[in-house]
Amino acid sequence: MSDRLANLPAPLEAEGVWKNVFSYHPMDVELARAEGVHLFDTKGNRYIDASGGPMAVNLGHNDPRMRAAVEAQMRDFAYVHPVLANRPRAALCNAIAEVAPEGLNATYLVSGGSEAVETAVKIARQYWVGAGKPEKHKVIACYESYHGMTLGTMALSGNAATMRPFDPMLQKWPHVRQYSDHLKPAHLDRDEWAVECARDLERLIHCEGAHSVAAFIVTPHGCGSEYGVVAPARYWEEVRRICDEYEVLLIADEVVTGFGRTGEWFGMQHFGVAPDIMTMAKGISSCFLPLGAVTVSDAINEVFRAGTPFIHGFTNGGNALSCAAGLQVIDIIKEDGLIAHCREMGERLFAQKERLLAHPTVADARGWGLFMVLEMVESKASREYFAPEKQAEQLFQSLALKNGLVFYSTLYGARRRPLFRRGLPLWVSPPLTISASEIDELVDRLDRTLGEWERMLGVAGV
Ligand SMILES: Cc1ncc(COP(=O)(O)O)c(C=O)c1O
Structure with missing residues (x-):
């Protein structure tokens, strides 16, 4: 000290x-x-x-290996503006692509979970503009969910009590109920009830107009009163079916569930359902240094590669020390099994x-x-x-x-x-x-x- x-x-x-x-x-x-x-x-x-x-x-x-990795990077350089190529950023993005669900390969680096969610939402919006569907702008989230504390992410989080003081400043996004074991009627089994719950999303998309809905953001681990509830795979399959049918991007907020916490690299891997966009933070650097990330599907990446410039950027996104920490976390998770x-x-x-x-x-x-x-x-x-x-x-x-x-x-x-x-x-x-x-x-x-x-x-x- x-x-x-x-x-x-x-x-x-x-x-x-x-x-x-x-x-x-x-x-x-x-x-x-x-x-x-x-x-x-x-x-x-x-x-x-x-x-x-x-x-x-x-x-x-x-963990001394974390100290060593960050110190080694610090000896070369701690920070570089993203206009210059730098290996720590590239290496971390490559390492994330190796462990992310198949088809999610391109990563944007930020400093934490709220920034990751903001970034994911902006990617979704710009994707639809770039793909020639500029009416698609609404983001559906779950009641009582938590996606962060910025004004943008609070508007997604569906907790009226915490949103109240900021009400005039928040976008009014549509919200839907999540899967709940507690509310399951006795005459339905979990899979039947899972389909019922997922179809609320379909009804909401109809009400809002599919032409206006850009994305559905959801955590694999439930939220609020249902925090930690593992919905049946059937719920996620139905959500995926609905998102595909109405051209709504599925954003999995894996800020908590990512990097091994649930016994897989990512929570959605338990269900065999891949999102279009995945947000990460927390375990990505085990909080040794501030880091967050958004990984997108190849289809989304394609639109940006074809010329849509992403209007975004944070000074510390991809900070080289944070990248070194993230890379070392992935190596340690692998090395130590x-x-x-x-x-x-x-x-x-x-x-x-x-x-x-x-x-x-x-x-x-x-x-x-x-x-x-x-x-x-x-x-x-x-x-x-x-x-x-x-x-x-x-x-x-x-x-x-x-x-x-x-x-x-x-x-x-x-x-x-x-x-x-x-x-x-x-x-x-x-x-x-x-x-x-x-x-x-x-x-x-x-x-x-x-x-x-x-x-x-x-x-x-x-
Ligand atoms: C699911 C989820 N998304 C986003 C966030 C926001 O992350 P941060 O606190 O790093 O901004 C959190 C934080 O707890 C979270 O649990």
Whole structure:
């Protein structure tokens, strides 16, 4: 740590060192260092990084190979304007093409997930203009989805509560429901219900006018109340059929599911359905450095190659250090067999889900790979989360910290009201490098945390 950091006044509280940091409310724990799946605070306490940051840290923390790769690049050059050819950018795009679904080969580099989604939407729009269908401009997304925090991506994310303050500034995109196991009528099987859910997209395209719809953006892992729900492949096949029939581009937002998190390189590979455009961030660099990317199909690329100039660009898109980090992440995932390891550790995690489901506040435990989402509720009967005034999320976080677990939390339960009352997702998504004993330790600590939380909240049946 530099002297400048070491000499900051303690304690780190609102009126101390944080006073010049805008809109940021840290927990009491201050991070000192991180190693593997562990985080260490300034008092020497050890925590498991149970959600891998925000489902983003796919490698272990502080991997020396990452440091070496970035340092090596730094010795050559850290940055170059995109008008000059540079190998780190080319090498990363080649490496992404090798692992991306077949037919998706050309990549545009950016600095994060929101930028990737903005870029994907602009590519979709310009593709249709270039392809001679300039009326196609609308982008359909799912209710309660999350695609980022810029004005453009917030307009796509279908959460009225968070959008409200920005309402006059947001484009009003059409939204559609997503696949839901919870709402499935008993007389339909999952596949029949999947087709029903997908056909809502078809109905919406009809209502909007297919001539005006450019794209449908969707996450492979569900969203909001259905976060972590793995829809049947039948849902995705039907979505693909609909998109093809009405000439609507399918954008898979793989910001969370990309780079091995679900036990495949990308979430859509589980379903055997390829999107036209794929967005990536988070695990692409394991957050060692800011990086995001958009990969497009050859058919889309063709229109731009034929002369449509893409009106876009960010100063730090394709920053050489970020490229070096992304390239090294892909190499490490391959060298260490992390996709297979993720599947194996995921099986071990999911084999223990009954222990978690035995809690009255855990209504569901779902997902794949090392991506388990618990649906946390006040009661399984109502399937609703605690009222905001109970401060249940804050309490859960502090108990988890006491028990040596750091969970990602948006502390956004309150912000979902009044529209969304259903259970709140808790992400169990540690780095893919986690060992079997660390998985068991994580589940033990989580089990204990849930019990203490329920007792303190006075949950019935504890
Ligand atoms: C599915 C999805 N898309 C986009 C984003 C935005 O990514 P970023 O926070 O890097 O801008 C997120 C962030 O959590 C996400 O989960």
